Amino acid sequence: MLNLIRSLPRKQKAYVFLAIDLALIPLALLFTYTVQVLPNSAGQTLIQTLPVLPYLLAVAAGLSMWLGIPGIQLKAFEGHAVGLTAILATVLTGTMALLSWLAGLNQPPGTQVIFGISYFMLLVASRAVLYQIVDAIYRRAQPRCRVLIYGAGTTGTQLAQALRSHEGIDPVAFVDDNSSLQGMALVGLPVFPPARIAELVKQRQIDRVLLAMPSLSQPRQAQIARRLQKVGLDVQALPSFAQLIGEEALIDKLTPVAPQNFLGRASRASGLGDASDSYTGRVVLVSGAGGSIGSELCRQVLACEPRKVILYELSELALYTVQQELEQLTEGTGIELVPLLGSVTDPRQVRTVLADHGVQVVLHAAAYKHVPLVEANPLAGLANNVFGTQVLAREAAEFGVERFILISSDKAVRPANVMGASKRLAELVIRDLATRHAGTVFTMVRFGNVLGSSGSVVPLFQDQISRGGPVTVTDPGVKRFFMTIREAVQLVLTAGAEARDGETFVLDMGAPVPIVKLARQVIESAGYSVRDEDNPDGDIEIEIIGLRPGEKMEEELTLSPDLIGTRFPKIFCAREDQLSEIEVASALRGLRHALVASDADAARAVISRWVEGYRQADVERRRS
Structure with a gap:
């Protein structure tokens, strides 16, 4: 299945999304007629709407392509994409109202509004479901790096949330020295004491430890890293705040203290004088x-x-x-x-x-x-x-x-x-x-x-x-x-x-x-x-x-x-x-x-x- 997904060109994937979006229009109409109090059944009412359905689908297809909705990746279907979907649903609501009036369909007030809301919800929900399905396929088909996050503070929790959507990394748990956090669950992950790292490595098949403690001094981070490396773990450290905001360039310019500063006395270099003649x-x-x-x-x-x-x-x-x-x-x-x-x-x-x-x-x-x-x-x-x-x-x-x-x-x-x-x-x-x-x-x-x-x-x-x-x-x-x-x-x-x-x-x-x-x-x-x-x-x-x-x-x-x-x-x-x-x-x-x-x-x-x-x-x- 993963090979099939990977083999599809971007254009074909967009056509698949467009087909799904168009198929949701009759489904949204059926849902609308089901919740409405109508003289006929929901199915009969949908059959009465079939003459206007091709026009509605045509408008939906054209507007959707113009807005670029089918071309949006599943993992990128967030705020901006949801806004475009709302525009599409709103325009389709007006189009449905116009077509119903022209066709002489006798429908209760608010039917088109319910349709627009239903279509919007179905379209957004379908993208979320598709993302979960594709993500599960990718997770099954390729190996994932299971990581343990060392540090359950603000940096650690933000890191865990960011990694949840990563294709190759799977956050498993936190470890933290703070005893008040141990035993809790933060962003869905349990917090353990550092003493249990060796046990967690075996039980949860952890591959890597991410040090999420940028405020800790470099020597202390290096000590923790060496201790974890002895267990056979790959250890990586999250950049400091200075690195993230671009102050690292300034830090790189700082030079180590010159050895002569540790002499404990004034340097006696005073020039060769006439000795240079030799x-x-x-x-x-x-x-x-x-x-x-x-x-x-x-x-x-x-x-x-x-x-x-x-x-x-x-x-x-x-x-x-x-x-x-x-x-x-x-x-x-x-x-x-x-x-x-x-x-x-x-x-x-x-x-x-x-x-x-x-x-x-x-x-x-x-x-x-x-x-x-x-x-x-x-x-x-x-x-x-x-x-x-x-x-x-x-x-x-x-x-x-x-x-x-x-x-x-x-x-x-x-x-x-x-x-x-x-x-x-x-x-x-x-x-x-x-x-x-x-x-x-x-x-x-x-x-x-x-x-x-x-x-x-x-x-x-x-x-x-x-x-x-x-x-x-x-x-x-x-x-x-x-x-x-x-x-x-x-x-x-x-x-x-x-x-x-x-x-x-x-x-x-x-x-x-x-x-x-x-x-x-x-x-x-x-x-x-x-x-x-x-x-x-x-x-x-x-x-x-x-x-x-x-x-x-x-x-x-x-x-x-x-x-x-x-x-x-x-x-x-x-x-x-x-x-x-x-x-x-x-x-x-x-x-x-x-x-x-x-x-x-x-x-x-x-x-x-x-x-x-x-x-x-x-x-x-x-x-x-």
């Missing part, structure tokens, strides 16, 4: 140019007006992204921008790049820096961070590069993880090369966490908040040093220009920041409240998940408290012991054997022996 007119290679630190290094180096900047990057996507951005900055400046895909662990490629482009300054930012990932993949982390540094630095020294600056980390100081140990070994490699190659100035710059960098804590918190929380913190006592990307890179370039050979520069990071305090600030800056014992009705919860493998409660910036000041108040030089050339060679040889054998335990044993502060037994105990 990069002006030179060929500068930035390894890891697509990363957060690497890309900012490129931006600030470009401001120094170098002759050429080589973007050396392993990730194709990261290289493409940074190239697209930097090309706009170099347009019309005469600075050559060279994007190169490659790994710092490939000596032949590194040698070729240095020779072909005449590199004078190397800023080495390429490294695996995510602590848990490197902890889970120690061999890859050590190969990239240690041997990548050795390859790039050795080739730079042999080629006669003027300056080589290693970007290091506070995690290299008495490291509790493989990532930190790899950075410390990279530092020792640079110190060793500095003692053996007088033609290249080697230096390293050590600093703490960078706000807003990829994988850093603030973007992670903001992402967790956008999903409704919870915001995860490893331990209530964890503290970290923080610095903005801009000020960190500016101080790195300044320290690199200040270097004379082999120094370990340490940046003034200020006081360490408790991560719990930072999490609270990020939540409140997003316009939400923290849910805890003091505020059980808050929006976002801070969840303590425990220290991850390789993490420490607090980081350090130096192995020794002895720091030497420089002419820059925020840059210090650390006095630290170093390994001899033989010891560095031994460490690298043992590490290389471990990598060749794919032996992670042997690699950890090597760094446990040569990296001060790293003890494999202690790390394994913390991991367990």
